Amino acid sequence: MWYLGVQIARYIDWCDDMQPRLPRWVGFAVFVLGSLALNVLIFVLPEPFGAILLILSIFTIVPAVLFFFRSHSRYWKRKDEQKHDALARTMNVKKMVKRGVRK
Numbered sequence: 786m787w788y789l790g791v792q793i794a795r796y797i798d799w800c801d802d803m804q805p806r807l808p809r810w811v812g813f814a815v816f817v818l819g820s821l822a823l824n825v826l827i828f829v830l831p832e833p834f835g836a837i838l839l840i841l842s843i844f845t846i847v848p849a850v851l852f853f854f855r856s857h858s859r860y861w862k863r864k865d866e867q868k869h870d871a872l873a874r875t876m877n878v879k880k881m882v883k884r885g886v887r888k
Contacts, residue, residue: 800853804860812857819850 804812823842827835 796849797852797856800856801860804857807857809861812854812861815857816850816854819846823847 823838823846827839827842829835830838
C-alpha cells in the first residue's frame with residue numbers, strides 16, 4: 786500500500802512538473818481524446834471484455850486522466866491570474882503617470 790501511495794505521488798508530481806512545458810490545448814486534448822477512446826473501446830468490445838475494461842478503467846485510467854487534467858487546469862488558472870495581475874498593475878501605473886502622481 787505504501788508503494789502504491791509513492792507511485793501515485795510521483796505521478797502527481799510528474800503532472801505538476803510537465804504543465805509548464807505543455808501548451809494549453811494539450812490538457813484538453815488528453816482529457817477529451819482519452820475519454821472518447823475509452824468510451825469507444827468499452828462499447829465496441831464484446832460483452833465480458835467491455836465490462837472488465839469499464840471496471841479497470843474506473844480504478845486506473847480515469848483517476849490518472851483526472852489528475853493530469855486537474856494539474857493542467859490549476860497551472861493555467863494560476864498563469865492567467867498572474868497575467869491579469871500584471872496587466873492591472875500596468876494599468877495603475879499608466880493612470881498614475883497620466884495624472885502626474887508620484888509615490
